Amino acid sequence: MTPGSPSLFQYQDTVGKLRLYIEQEKLRHGDRLPPERKFAELFGVGRPTVNKAIACLIAEGFLRRDGYKLYVAGSPLTAPKATHIGVLCPHPLHKKQRIFHNLVEAAHDVCHLAKVGFTPMLSVDGPQQQEQLSEMLKLKTDGIVIWPHPDHDYMETFKRITDRNIPLVVNDCNWGPFDYVGVDNFAGIQTILEHLEKQGHLHIAYVTKHMSYPNVEQRCEAYRYLAARMFSESSPGRVYQIPLESEESLPEIIKKIQRKDKEVTAICCSHDMVAIEVIRACLQQGIDVPEQISVTGFDGIEAGETCHRPLTTVCQDFYQMGLLAVDLLIRRIRMKHIRHAAQIQQIRVIPHLVVRSSTAPAPQKSRRRPAATARKHN
The missing domain is CATH 1.10.10.10 (Winged helix-like DNA-binding domain superfamily/Winged helix DNA-binding domain)
Known part of the structure; x- marks a missing residue:
């Protein structure tokens, strides 16, 4: 669509x-x-x-x-009570990622058509967004759609909102038993790995950080599951996590991959910012991307188009996810008295592959599939 x-x-x-x-x-x-x-x-x-x-x-x-x-059933001349929603998301310049405005733009477009008022609130971190949620509750807003910060725990607040019978839709990050619209992480990782497999890559490593973030946890689980079925038996164990407190450790991880897993010809990254740093670290160490190692990301942020090697990635349609989230919220508000429409909705949007110059066919010598894995794959 x-x-x-x-x-x-x-x-x-x-x-x-x-x-x-x-x-x-x-x-x-x-x-x-x-x-x-x-x-x-x-x-x-x-x-x-x-x-x-x-x-x-x-x-x-x-x-x-x-x-x-x-x-x-009522007077057509009597206007219904005006609906007003809150739209909360991280600031678009936060961490230099211009992706969050899509939710505000989508809210504007949907609310204009539905004749619904909305108040956008931008935040730089979880605590500030927590304060904004409290403010929304004081304003007696009819519903809330939120793109939460990944490093903040919202469970207690979300439960307090829904206990008060206020419709809530969570965008991007699945926090559990709440209406949710986000990316299909499994499908995204599968798309990337299938692309690498077609290019002859059989020995792949996975680099990630922020494992406490639900989206990133799901991507890592998808990688382990798919790698065990698509590639060598050692691939699921080739997961390298960047410590949160040290961005400097990434070059050491690249050295470790080169030293410990010399067969690796591709690195799949949990998200684009990690992939961009991996490309930079490889080039600094004299490892050519993509001739020696192909690198892929996940998200489709603008920075991936202009990095040292334009990034092959799966792109999320943030605008569409925003449209679906706000539309779902408005239907929740207007149909809240219909019992059979109250089931929690978990909507996952499949991302699409964008191939750029950070990936290339694997070296010929690396394309031979181990016999045991070949039998398993077939």
């Missing part, structure tokens, strides 16, 4: 058209409406879109059903 495509928000536009139809036809409480089929023809949309729009108006108490018949 292309970001911003009409199909994603047609039902919200249809909600407005239904209200306008009722007002123009001067329908009152108890008046019967035409069937869904008529509205689909009138508005030029599919019946599922009309059905979704009607469900929203029923949830607001504006319409009611009696079997297959649809009736006006």
Whole structure:
């Protein structure tokens, strides 16, 4: 689905058209409406879109059903209570990663169509964002969508929000039993490893940091699982973690890989910033990228396009994830009284591969698959 495509928000536009139809036809409480089929023809949309729009108006108490018949349940001239949401995300210049504005841009686009007010709040760290959440609760906001900082524990606060029956959608990072929209980490790692396999790489190392971050934990688990099935038996054990307190240790890790795992021809990294540093460390040590070692990242940040060797990576569509998160939040607010719609939603968006010059075919001598692994792979 292309970001911003009409199909994603047609039902919200249809909600407005239904209200306008009722007002123009001067329908009152108890008046019967035409069937869904008529509205689909009138508005030029599919019946599922009309059905979704009607469900929203029923949830607001504006319409009611009696079997297959649809009736006006409230005054069409009485505007519903204005909805207002909070949108919290890290500052776009924080750590020089311009990815977080996509959530604010998406919130603007969705809220404009849905006629919902929103307050964006930017933060530089977890404690500041925690204060913003407390402020949102004091303002009695109708719902919150948050892109949390990876190094802060939000579980207690999130539980307090949902216990107060305030809809909450978490963007990017899956913190457990809450509505969530983020990347499919398993699919992303699989895409990268399949790309490396096609280029003849059979001996791959994995470099990561911030293992306490749920996304990065999931990527490492995906690597171990897939590497055991796709490559040599030693690949799952080739996981190197950069200590949080020392960025200087990365060159030592590269030296260790060269010394201990001379067969390695590719390094898969937990995210793009790690991959960029790996490329820099390799070049500083006279290791050519990608002729001697191919390097891949994960995320698709802008810095990956302009680093020493433009980075092969799987790109997340941050704007689309923002669209889906805000849309889910608004549906939660407008349909909160519909019991069968209350199930927690966990939406994972599959990233797409972008091949640049940090990867190349493996040296011919490294393409021979060990006999035991070859049998397992086949």
